[in-house]
Amino acid sequence: MNTAPSPGRERFILVAVAEPAAHPEAVHVAAAAGRPLLDLLVDVEDEAERAAELARHLPRAAAVILDAAAAADLDSVTARPGVFAVAADPGPAPEVEVGGALVPGFVVPAQSPELLAALGAALRGATSAPVDAAGTDSTRARPGRAPHDGTSERDGRRRGVGNRRGPGGGDAPRAPRAAAEPGRGRVLGVAGACGGAGASTLAAACAVVAAADGTAALVDAVANSGGLDLLTGDEDTTGLRWGDVDFTRGEIPAGDLVEALPETREGVWLLTAGRSVLAAAAGPGPGEVVAALGVLRREAATVVVDLPPWGPMTDEVSDACDLVVVLTPAEVRPTAAAARLCARLESRRTGACVLVRHRGWSSLTLDDVAGLTRARVLGELPTHRGLARRAELGGLGGPPRGLARVAGLVLDELRGAR
Template sequence: MDGVVDGGRALIVTADEGLLDEVLRIAAAAGVEMAHCREPTSRTLWRTAPVILLDAAQVRAAAEARPARRPGIVVIVDADPPEAMWELCVRLGVDRTLHVHRDEVELIELLADSVRDGPADGRCVAVVGACGGAGASVFAGAVAFAGARSGRPALLLDCDPWGAGLDVILGVEHSPGLRWSDLSATAGRLPVGELVRALPRIRLGPAGISVLAHDRETVHDLDPDVVDVVIDAGRRSGAVTVVDLPRPPGPAADRVLERCDLVVLVVPADVRGCWAADRICRRLSGFDVAVGLVVRGPSPCGIGADDVAGSLGLPLLAQMRAESGLANELEFGLSLASGGRRPLLKAARRVLAELDRPA
């Protein structure tokens, strides 16, 4: 791999030195620095770059590598491409094709826009429970609170249409703002600033928590392409994006697993939780993503957090003891704006430390 390995920069994938020089010249005109790969082999860069310029000669190799689908892939050509390329572009989810000379102005605007919204270094963590009642949704909210308390913007996504709703857990179900159904026709890139201002928001620190949940009237599966552009917006804003993931597999849940940087599996320290967690682990093994474990106590039969981690073969990120007043608090909305020594926040901060750890 050549060039700068930096997931916050636009990425050019080409082995053609002449094309590379042309693209870097255009990037300089846009005031943008770029990362470079000769081949589409870096899954990290593919996942985190705000925009990918893919040499038409590399389209087949990219399709055969089967990377995660994502928005912001643009194929660069310097001649009329062969007909066979179009089917491969559809498989990759390519947004559009641009000519390196004829579309130079559009390329400059595209690259300038890729850095205009923010630092493009946001991270995404998905939280999933081993079984019903594991506390995954509450823990997802805690991770968002921990991110906001650290001074970073937090974007909290409720991807489980059949749950009570993260907005209910956080007490913002009556707050005005966009819900998933309002984004059903979204395509391409979402303006980050407009999205953040349009969502229900919890004011906390300089950034706060933006919450995207389901409305009360309609329940339907999420469009994975809509999930894609929202995660992309979170990355471009530099936010910590926290996804409350449903246990059953589906197109939207699978897309999150393809795009996120870390999956946190929340497991109760009991026999039922361990058996259920083993099934979830088998599902997660099909994705190229880091998985860590959070164990919630108390255990009715003395199962330790290390025992759970050992049986599942997963790294233990944190263990939590029960909080006596939590059930009552959730009747009015979880609030972790204070009380930094609470078990939920301690565990959430350990997850954020793992999320920020270099790969």
């Protein structure tokens, strides 16, 4: 995930965080900012050498994320903007001085959205947003505050046709970690508790329903999925796929990216796998997916990412999601897997809810699933006869009424309206 800056290029983010619990979150936030990343913990193993490298790179970095241990190694440096200190939950927020000046401190992952907002402001050279003593941007939305109104940085919403572009039970879930802001859309993760649950179809339906009210993007994060463009019927639509651009190197303007992506007939920007041997070999890692989500959410009001049921991809990418919906068949083994996934999401402070699907014979009720997963069960995903055939022959298109209704429930949960 680390990307060392090329010689002469100064717009990189320097991460010097040795605290094991805070380090991965700091790297995730830095990657989401869309700049080259220099992670000293990875690049330099010797502590003394790492301190020297920190002092050497500090003046050239566009922004710096460090912890108290790293700051203690800086003996004589000049105070500068764009330096942020982090400490792991439960805190307290770190009080760190660099060059005799107190730098903004954040507790991660609880304040990761605020850190990302402050980091983005520093990278843009913004100075108008007030920052309080805890280091948080007081003009930014917090979890539980008023939701995003669906607008984006660009006027209107683009529609595309083909290649043409134009203008029930359980404990209540933890609130999503980030409320959406103007210019920062929400990210919804969709994961099946097992293969064949229908998570990809649900993810595509959520993106289509979201696109009816605002800008929306659909991201494929499932290795060897074959490509979500096959599900949406856009395999012949021109545009960038995974492997065509490296999201971990340099800044990618969000507007330029969405102009280059395939767009479905329903107006959804699509980032999915290519089907060449080279593209398959260079499939995205978790860090690249996280970085891509950081770019896309600057342009799309809603970004939906199709996640695998388990593994590093789900662990790391779910950290960048405001909500993850887990789709499980109402069967014993898938529900047990869903319970483990929900517990893991809870431990990582990611909001989660559950949808249930009955396929053939099922032994569990919605209340059974709620009790086993200890998560909010939104309802049941209906099975539509003929939907698989329709998607196979011409693409999913507009989802059937029952599927669209459930997708609407998920998006309401994402927006915090329920």
